[in-house]
Amino acid sequence: xxxxxxxxxxxxxxxxxxxxxxxxxxxxxxxxxxxxxxxxxxxxxxxxxxxxxxxxxxxxxxxxxxxxxxxxxxxxxxxxxxxxxxxxxxxxxxxxxxxxxxxxxxxxxxxxxxxxxxxxxxxxxxxxxxxxxxxxxxxxxxxxxxxxxxxxxxxxxxxxxxxxxxxxxxxxxxxxxxxxxxxxxxxxxxxxxxxxxxxxxxxxxxxxxxxxxxxxxxxxxxxxxxxxxxxxxxxxxxxxxxxxxxxxxxxxxxxxxxxxxxxxxxxxxxxxxxxxxxxxxxxxxxxxxxxxxxxxxxxxxxxxxxxxxxxxxxxxxxxxxxxxxxxxxxxxxxxxxxxxxxxxxxxxxxxxxxxxxxxxxxxxxxxxxxxxxxxxxxxx
Amino acid sequence: xxxxxxxxxxxxxxxxxxxxxxxxxxxxxxxxxxxxxxxxxxxxxxxxxxxxxxxxxxxxxxxxxxxxxxxxxxxxxxxxxxxxxxxxxxxxxxxxxxxxxxxxxxxxxxxxxxxxxxxxxxxxxxxxxxxxxxxxxxxxxxxxxxxxxxxxxxxxxxxxxxxxxxxxxxxxxxxxxxxxxxxxxxxxxxxxxxxxxxxxxxxxxxxxxxxxxxxxxxxxxxxxxxxxxxxxxxxxxxxxxxxxxxxxxxxxxxxxxxxxxxxxxxxxxxxxxxxxxxxxxxxxxxxxxxxxxxxxxxxxxxxxxxxxxxxxxxxxxxxxxxxxxxxxxxxxxxxxxxxxxxxxxxxxxxxxxxxxxxxxxxxxxxxxxxxxxxxxxxxx
DNA sequence: TGCCAGCTCTAAAACGATTCAGATTCTCCG
DNA sequence: CGGAGAATCTGAATCGTTTTAGAGCTGGCA
Numbered sequence: 001x002x003x004x005x006x007x008x009x010x011x012x013x014x015x016x017x018x019x020x021x022x023x024x025x026x027x028x029x030x031x032x033x034x035x036x037x038x039x040x041x042x043x044x045x046x047x048x049x050x051x052x053x054x055x056x057x058x059x060x061x062x063x064x065x066x067x068x069x070x071x072x073x074x075x076x077x078x079x080x081x082x083x084x085x086x087x088x089x090x091x092x093x094x095x096x097x098x099x100x101x102x103x104x105x106x107x108x109x110x111x112x113x114x115x116x117x118x119x120x121x122x123x124x125x126x127x128x129x130x131x132x133x134x135x136x137x138x139x140x141x142x143x144x145x146x147x148x149x150x151x152x153x154x155x156x157x158x159x160x161x162x163x164x165x166x167x168x169x170x171x172x173x174x175x176x177x178x179x180x181x182x183x184x185x186x187x188x189x190x191x192x193x194x195x196x197x198x199x200x201x202x203x204x205x206x207x208x209x210x211x212x213x214x215x216x217x218x219x220x221x222x223x224x225x226x227x228x229x230x231x232x233x234x235x236x237x238x239x240x241x242x243x244x245x246x247x248x249x250x251x252x253x254x255x256x257x258x259x260x261x262x263x264x265x266x267x268x269x270x271x272x273x274x275x276x277x278x279x280x281x282x283x284x285x286x287x288x289x290x291x292x293x294x295x296x297x298x299x300x301x302x303x304x305x306x307x308x309x310x311x312x313x314x315x316x317x318x319x320x321x322x323x324x325x326x327x328x329x330x331x332x333x334x335x336x337x338x339x340x341x342x343x344x345x346x347x348x349x350x351x352x353x354x355x356x357x358x359x360x361x362x363x364x365x366x367x368x369x370x371x372x373x374x375x376x377x378x379x380x
Numbered sequence: 381x382x383x384x385x386x387x388x389x390x391x392x393x394x395x396x397x398x399x400x401x402x403x404x405x406x407x408x409x410x411x412x413x414x415x416x417x418x419x420x421x422x423x424x425x426x427x428x429x430x431x432x433x434x435x436x437x438x439x440x441x442x443x444x445x446x447x448x449x450x451x452x453x454x455x456x457x458x459x460x461x462x463x464x465x466x467x468x469x470x471x472x473x474x475x476x477x478x479x480x481x482x483x484x485x486x487x488x489x490x491x492x493x494x495x496x497x498x499x500x501x502x503x504x505x506x507x508x509x510x511x512x513x514x515x516x517x518x519x520x521x522x523x524x525x526x527x528x529x530x531x532x533x534x535x536x537x538x539x540x541x542x543x544x545x546x547x548x549x550x551x552x553x554x555x556x557x558x559x560x561x562x563x564x565x566x567x568x569x570x571x572x573x574x575x576x577x578x579x580x581x582x583x584x585x586x587x588x589x590x591x592x593x594x595x596x597x598x599x600x601x602x603x604x605x606x607x608x609x610x611x612x613x614x615x616x617x618x619x620x621x622x623x624x625x626x627x628x629x630x631x632x633x634x635x636x637x638x639x640x641x642x643x644x645x646x647x648x649x650x651x652x653x654x655x656x657x658x659x660x661x662x663x664x665x666x667x668x669x670x671x672x673x674x675x676x677x678x679x680x681x682x683x684x685x686x687x688x689x690x691x692x693x694x695x696x697x698x699x700x701x702x703x704x705x706x707x708x709x710x711x712x713x714x715x716x717x718x719x720x721x722x723x724x725x726x727x728x729x730x731x732x733x734x735x736x737x738x739x740x741x742x743x744x745x746x747x748x749x750x751x752x753x754x755x756x757x758x759x760x
Numbered sequence: 761t762g763c764c765a766g767c768t769c770t771a772a773a774a775c776g777a778t779t780c781a782g783a784t785t786c787t788c789c790g
Numbered sequence: 791c792g793g794a795g796a797a798t799c800t801g802a803a804t805c806g807t808t809t810t811a812g813a814g815c816t817g818g819c820a
Contacts, residue, residue: 015806017805017806017807018806018807019806019807027769027770028769028770028771029770029771029806029807029808030769030770030771030772030808030809031768031769031770033807033808033809034769034808034809037808041767041768041769042767042768042769043767043768043769046768046769060510060534060535060536061510062806062807062808063805063806063807064510064511064512064513065445065448065449065454065513065805065806065807066449066775066805066806066807066808067511067806067807067808068445068513068775068807069445069446069449069775069776069777069805069806069807069808070774070775070806070807070808070809071775071807071808072775074445074513075511076493076513084483084486085478085479085482085483085486085492086479086480086482086483087479088479089475089476089478089479089482090475090476090479090703092472092475092704094475095469095470095472095474095475096469096470098465098469099465099466099467099468099469099470100466102465102466102469102494102496103464103465103466106464106465106496106498107498109498109503109507109508111493111494111495111496111508111512112465112493112494113456113491113492113493113494114482114491114492114493114494115491116482116486116491118486118487118489123489127489128489128491130440130441130444131444131447131455132444132491133444133445133448133454133456133513154440155440156440268703268704297704297707300707301707323470323648324472324648324677324704324708327677327680327681327708328704328707328708395776397775397776397777398776398777399776399777407799407800408799408800408801409776409777409778409800409801410778410779410799410800410801410802411798411799411800413777413778413779414778414779414799417778418779421797421798421799422797422798422799423797423798423799426798426799442776442777442778443775443776443777444777445775445776445777446775446776446777446778446805447776447777447778448777448805449775449776449777449778449805449806449807450776450777450778450779450804450805451777451778451805452805761820762819762820763818763819763820764817764818764819765816765817765818765819766815766816766817766818767814767815767816767817768813768814768815768816769812769813769814769815770811770812770813770814771810771811771812771813772809772810772811773808773809773810773811774807774808774809774810775806775807775808776805777804777805778803778804778805779802779803779804780801780802780803780804781800781801781802781803782799782800782801783798783799783800783801784797784798784799784800785796785797785798785799786795786796786797786798787794787795787796787797788793788794788795788796789792789793789794790791790792790793790794
């Protein structure tokens with residue numbers, strides 16, 4: 001039989017509904033609905049007739065929206081970003097996380113809806129979160145104690161917070177049974193990275209920070225701002241660096257100095273710009289602690305631009321160990337990104353199953369590669 | 381005023397509806413609805429009372445699902461992948477595409493729903509596409525003439541096909557006014573890559589192919605299979621390689637030989653495995669044409685494992701020019717990935733606006749970096 | 761024959777909103 | 791003072807399903 005051109009829905013009418021199929025056959029709508037959802041509720045022959053009629057009428061099956069409304073379940077989980085997706089995805093680690101998360105949810109027939117705050121438009125940044133038809137929400141990045149976070153919680157849906165402090169630790173918020181938390185040992189990983197540099201003898205260390213807070217400018221970090229970091233991973237990693245330096249400073253007191261700068265966004269370009277500016281201003285720096293591999297990669301570029309050899313002139317450490325970093329020979333702090341995605345998915349399923357929340361904290365560890373080396377005396 | 385602990389939805393009752401808010405105030409449901417959606421339809425004072433009552437009752441605003449049903453609009457666009465998302469996201473180019481697509485749609489208050497076919501589970505792979513509540517669908521990767529594609533089209537929604545052949549060119553399908561197409565000059569880009577290698581004098585060229593068809597095995601490509609490539613970009617790029625070699629063969633007839641192998645998935649690991657196998661089996665190969673940067677990166681790893689210097693012993697060319705490739709010094713075929721995302725978004729908006737489809741085809745070009753060099757006689 | 765069980769199928773009530781077409785009341789002006 | 795027109799609010803229909811409770815019928819078994 002020759003293949004016929006695939007016919008788009010119906011001839012052209014408005015939109016066929018279950019009711020019309022039922023009417024065409026002279027059966028009740030319940031029967032048609034059952035033909036699709038509960039085949040055991042009607043005779044095989046009638047079911048076949050229903051499906052056949054539906055086909056000729058161009059009915060594509062029950063409307064998912066109406067179905068969801070009636071059933072009280074959408075089969076969709078929202079993932080909330082507080083940054084424009086354009087930048088959120090610039091980080092391979094984010095992509096990897098999302099991939100494994102999606103994978104974990106797929107087993108339960110759940111799909112992911114990406115919810116990002118509109119960049120700079122005048123649209124309400126909370127509208128997506130407020131108006132999303134979802135069965136649950138996952139907060140991937142949000143400033144602590146933010147309006148965004150409150151909007152999420154006010155939905156009263158099963159919620160998983162990724163890399164967030166405990167709700168109880170945020171002023172004005174209270175822990176909730178339906179809001180689980182999955183995170184990593186941010187500070188510990190940062191501490192390992194800093195320790196590594198100290199052991200290599202570095203004392204003038206640049207720090208490429210992730211954003212400290214939403215919609216700030218980036219650039220050198222004045223001492224005052226360091227107390228008001230509203231992104232949890234940034235705060236924790238910074239704490240890890242600081243505390244290690246303070247502790248290591250016991251041996252060589254006053255010697256180690258951290259030079260902080262903030263990237264406006266977690267992107268290659270911002271990392272490069274930022275690093276370039278810092279290294280030009282403080283050429284005594286011999287090592288760079290970066291809060292993400294993406295930023296570290298920007299740092300490597302900056303070094304190349306300046307003609308500083310890595311690791312001879314400048315040591316660079318990243319954070320995340322994202323997929324491509326091994327190829328760049330980058331020393332970095334590994335975190336179980338895929339695992340994290342999976343655990344977040346599992347936490348969501350657990351919550352949706354009605355269980356109380358159970359928080360998860362995953363380990364990090366240092367991966368030493370070729371971008372770090374012992375300090376050599378500078379010929380300044 | 382001291383910040384009070386944020387109170388989760390209501391005390392605890394089931395779920396508050398618009399009707400209950402209306403009843404509590406003794407007004408009609410229409411009024412409450414208007415308080416949220418059409419402030420100009422009631423007095424400011426009443427509106428304030430409505431919102432206030434809603435707050436104390438713990439009503440979080442109109443249910444998005446019910447609202448969507450009534451309005452006939454969900455504010456969601458589905459993106460269809462035919463591969464598990466876990467792998468789809470392994471490609472930075474895919475992530476970049478998605479990011480710019482999301483960005484483009486955000487202007488119209490549209491969010492993205494990720495629809496992937498369940499990996500290997502027994503679940504119906506078409507269920508996500510059939511059952512998604514969306515206003516439009518974007519097909520990111522699908523085998524031509526596949527069931528998946530037909531399922532998408534049968535929804536009768538505005539549809540944008542990315543990197544797909546014209547529907548009319550697929551057996552059994554017909555072009556549709558509501559299905560636009562955005563793609564790149566796949567074959568042209570591939571031709572440039574191949575031409576480059578020919579000019580450098582290479583005659584024994586390995587080709588790392590993207591998947592030829594869904595759920596095949598990967599590995600060396602027998603001559604027969606080359607005719608049955610069901611992924612459009614794969615087919616086109618292969619054609620570009622082949623035709624260039626055939627044309628260039630005019631000068632040095634019979635000399636140039638392409639050794640084809642297929643990666644099971646577009647991932648670093650599969651690329652590496654695949655390249656390793658090929659290079660070990662055919663050590664006379666001096667150059668590698670890869671259909672993606674991810675695969676090329678796998679190729680670079682394989683070369684390193686074998687101790688083959690790049691580009692001295694082995695030239696490597698990628699495809700996409702994804703974000704990290706410059707740092708790997710990879711010669712590659714650039715494609716306007718971000719632009720593509722934006723154009724897809726625009727096409728969707730156009731379609732949703734009721735206009736007929738308008739297809740777009742974007743250019744590609746070769747970016748020569750350090751991973752390719754003139755052929756040196758091998759000391760085999 | 762009588763009765764219970766098991767199939768099929770149906771009627772009608774949700775699900776939670778939006779919106780059109782009035783019904784009131786208010787305002788303003790000639 | 792009368793009436794047009796604006797401002798404000800309401801009733802009821804509708805969006806397209808799912809699902810519960812039960813009606814009719816058939817057949818088996820005592």
